[in-house]
Amino acid sequence: MVSQPLRNRCGESKSPYVRAHADNPTAWQLWTPEAIQLARDTNRLLFVSIGYSACHWCHVMAHESFDDPKIAQILNEHFIPVKIDREERPDIDRQYMDFVQATTGGGGWPLNVFVTPDLEPVFGGTYWANPRAGGPSRGADFEQILRMMERIWREQEEKCRESGRSVIEQLSQITQAGDRRANADGEENGLELGLLQESYSHYKRTFDSTYGGFGRAPKFPTPAHLGHLLKLSSYPSELREVVGEDSCRDARAMAVKTLESMAKGGIKDQIGHGFARYSVTRNWSLPHFEKMLYDNAQLLPVYLDAYLVTRSPLFKETTRDIATYLTTQPMMSSLGGIHASEDADSLPTANDAHKREGAFYVWTMDEFKKILTEEEAQICARYWNVQPQGNVERHHDVQGELKGQNTLCVTAEPKDLAKESGKSEDEVRDIIRSGRQKLLAYRDAQRPRPSLDDKIVTSWNGLAIGGLARAGASLNEPAYINAAVKAVECIRERLFDTNTGTLRRVYREGPGETPGFADDYAFLIAGLIDLYGATFDDKWLSLVDTLQKTQIEQFWDTDNHGFFSTPAGQPDILIRSKDAVDNAEPSTNGVSANNLFRLAALLDDAGYQQRANQTLTAFVGEMSEHPAGYSGLMSSLVASKLGMKNLFVSGEGPVADAVVRKFSQSVAPAHTLLRIGAGSQSEWLRHRNDLLPDLDPEREMVQLCEGRMCRLLGEDEIEKLFAE
Structure with a gap:
């Protein structure tokens, strides 16, 4: 038993969502090594409740149940209740969401999971009603669930632990099965452009x-x-x-x-x-x-x-x-x-x-x-x-x-x-x-x-930076580009360590303790590449190069390729998984593969090209079976089969300016654009890309490069390129 009553620690968090539970009689703990050790010392199940600030049903359950003294008493006496902001810890959220979806067929928030002291999930669900406080009288009754789980843990602890270990083993096998399929096929995996037709057919049917x-x-x-x-x-x-x-x-x-x-x-x-x-x-x-x-x-x-x-x-x-x-x-x-x-x-x-x-x-x-x-x-x-x-x-x-x-x-x-x-x-x-x-x-x-949830989340800001940069360039709205630059500067100043090249996940009242995940790197890199395309300032590509190397160092799977979502050796993660399916957010590996193909073209980097292809091939089995779920990787499939085409524009004049303008006002998948001269900041880039040092930045010229083969384009060819 606990030597003294637990106290609610939500007020110690910087998260608006977690802080909103600070007045609950439920003695919420934060997801920390101390809370996990407390569960082990007292041999209690952790009750892990995950949500986010804007979530309506999270608020409903907080008022109905977590404010209820009777519910709070059960939680406090028999469990270690832990409150988590899913936006701060998407890795924990995904780990237990996968479990709930696998065992119930559905998911959502609030996500509520009973977890052993060794962090294996035993039972979970989403919103559970409290009829006494006005919740629906039909369906799962939260108080009954709590009493059932307390009894099962007290009477059948070993079965609970065995069940948790079994579920984690099964989920691990599912993850590893994808790796085995990809590895068995090798790099020449047989992925064909016909998958795009299969993907289209799925959407046509639905x-x-x-x-x-x-x-x-x-x-x-x-x-x-x-x-x-x-x-x-x-x-x-x-x-x-x-x-x-x-x-x-x-x-x-x-x-x-x-x-x-x-x-x-x-x-x-x-x-x-x-x-x-x-x-x-x-x-x-x-x-x-x-x-x-x-x-x-x-x-x-x-x-x-x-x-x-x-x-x-x-x-x-x-x-x-x-x-x-x-x-x-x-x-x-x-x-x-x-x-x-x-x-x-x-x-x-x-x-x-x-x-x-x-x-x-x-x-x-x-x-x-x-x-x-x-x-x-x-x-x-x-x-x-x-x-x-x-x-x-x-x-x-x-x-x-x-x-x-x-x-x-x-x-x-x-x-x-x-x-x-x-x-x-x-x-x-x-x-x-x-x-x-x-x-x-x-x-x-x-x-x-x-x-307002006023957290600044690195990955989501990366998505916004790219969209604002592209919109600003296409619609001739400098204010959008300036906003994108400000967002980058905010992240670079407050969430980026120049000494280590690493990111943190969240800023609110100072940088959060959680290091950046693979999606933080992927989405920010994508946004910065788009920002370069709107400004042609190579300092953004220089930052991208640093971030890309860090992402590879921390998240790359050296055995089966692709990017893990979390770094190696993280103690509170039971399954180190990879994100490749596009859901509410784009898949980390889909964005990463596309980033690598674009960077390989912009920087003439064969190493990035190789990793781009390896990232794509890491998911050959899944893509072949369910192509509609992998929209993000489809553009990389095109790049791998048709090659990336890179426009080199140098100097200034009507032809060069027209190419830049038309490129920004077109949808050009599998194309990148690089500009030197004409006031662009390109000194770093000219040293990084081996194709550039011999080019005259003052000479107005447009080249189309595929791999290392480049040719000059005349005005007629330029018109044809954009007409197509």
Whole structure:
């Protein structure tokens, strides 16, 4: 037994999510060696609860259960309760999420797992209700689960330990099976471009032709997959022939339909800026209201690509909208980095005591009539589908918080509203614009904003840096590029150790203790390569070179290739796994392989080229069996088969400037661009890339290089290159 009662230690954490539990009667411990040793000394199960600041159901369970004195008493007397922010420790989250998904068939947050003192998981799930505190009376009862687990551990401890060891062994075997398949095939693994056709076919089968997206509700943005589908129509002709021209056009159409539906749906903040996490409904009308940096950071370049291939004003407007969200308060930190998320819940008014999901974003018809003129209210209500009784269906409003409320979705076109009202289309657009401004002003003045998780997460900032850099260059918006530079400077100053070349994961009230993971390196490297493409300042490539070497040193699998998610020898990780499937975030190995192919071309580095190919081949078995899950690696498959093409531009003049401009305004997968002269900072690069020292930086010249073979391009060839 514990010699003295446990005390709640959440106040010692820097995480807003963990700190929010500081007043719980539950005696939360932090995930530390001391907490793990305490479980061993007292021979108790750890109750590990993992969530994040913007998570609605995390808040629900905190209020229903962790604030309940009876629940807290059971946890405190029989378990070692540990609270973890998944954004600070994604490695721990993934370790136990894999277990819960394998044993229950589902996952999500809050993630709750009972763990032996040796850290093996025994039983887990997500939200568990507390009927006594108002939770659903059907389904799993948290108090009953706690009493059951206390009894099982007391009476059948050895069986629990055996079960935990068995599960970890099985999960390890699954991980190792992929390595064995890849290793058996060797580097010449038989991966063919036909996998792109198989991947397309999966999305074609699951595409929702009515509302866009894939499958039914709930629907997630899946930017990695949408970006992959958009790129299919932009690859060279020899690849389009393999996939099929019709399939490539259809892939683009599926992505375009989905992006249009999202931009007009409730998942988009129609009054302010940015996108919510996902849609509860098939038609994108009812969002899960939290806003995450990683979603918006990924959607930014996808909407940009959609604009570049369609020239749709909607996509251009949406690109600017997301960039505005990322570069203004509250998301943009005064330090230059970009904050992690905004909560799903908020107070309806400053006088309310209890937060509600979506309170900041939903509207009643009465509010429209109060804030807008009669004409504005009539047209804007039609435009956004605002109904007198609300537009949220009861079965989607589990807690009854959205009764009479409306989420805003564009369901009528200005041209149709013009016919109905007898006004011109321009007049209708002006009315909608005026209505939006009034609603935004009212919202900002009268409604408390959702809580902000002001952590600066290295990996997510890397995603945003790349999107902002590309958007700034393509749309001629220097402010976006400047914001990307500020974010890099924030990370370099506060989370990067120049002596060791290593990163830390999170900054909040100082750098966090957790070292950077493989995704922190991968996503930041990708962002920096894009920033180089927007500025042609080689100091960003110099930093990339350092980070890439560190990533290889700390995370490379020397036996089976590819990148582990965690460094070697980490004591609280039972399975050292690799991330290759694209989910809410892009896969670490997909981004890393693409980084290596791009760097090999930019720096003329054969070592990076080899590791790029090895990273791709490490997942040959998985890609062959389930190609649709590996969108991030598909672009590397193309690079490995067709080769990366690198444009060298030197000097200044109309031809050189035109190439740079056209490149930034095109979707050019499997291409990179390198510029020297014309005011670019390229001294480091000229020493790093062996092809460059003999080039005259003052001579206006464009070369196309594939491998080490380069040839000059004339104006006609340049036009043809971009026309294709």
